Amino acid sequence: MRPFDALIVARMQALLAKQPLRLLAKEPRFMPQARRAAVLVPLCNDMGVPSILFTVRTATVPTHKGQVAFPGGHIKAGEGPVDAALRETVEEVGEGIGAVHIVGHCQTVPAVTGTRVTPVVGWVERDVDGCRRLELCPDEVAHAFTVPLAHLLDPANRGMERLGARGDMPVFMADPHRIWGLTAFITDGVLRNAVVPALAAPDARDDGEEGSALSAH
16 A cells, blocks of 8 residues: 555645544534543554554543543643644654644544544654654553554454444454544544545555555445
């Protein structure tokens, strides 16, 4: 599969330019006092393989202990979602991640805590090289890892599970990690509505056969 590059990123940017990437069929309702947060969906190349970067939260953070997540956190006064997502990313994985090119943002969605979460899609311009350049915050991040797009798009590595009132939600298996909940929901939406269309475009394919396979997911 072709690595992320400027052409693919430009195609995704065009898809997200007119309006936020839609993740829900209807606009969600939020409590007036709901806190606002942002997460970065870090699209990257890992040793030349197009991937998505995830973190594993420590057992000492206040919420979502030990869960797979995206870098992110609450939006501070005077910040927008992009500012917060980039700030939190540097705080969690360090400046070694390098420049992040903002592709666009997604529809704001509710976390199980009631927080209004805005996912920001970004391309990590420099290869993450097995996450060796990252400097993880020991208080917040226990581990960081990448999952190749080919693995995430393979039906054998994903399923659906029922999460109470939220209904059926996607889940991804990335041994030994299990990506579920809001992180899996955002991942699924970004893959289906931005990444796959950009990769499947005629002049973004490595060959016609790969483009047809991507279009089928």
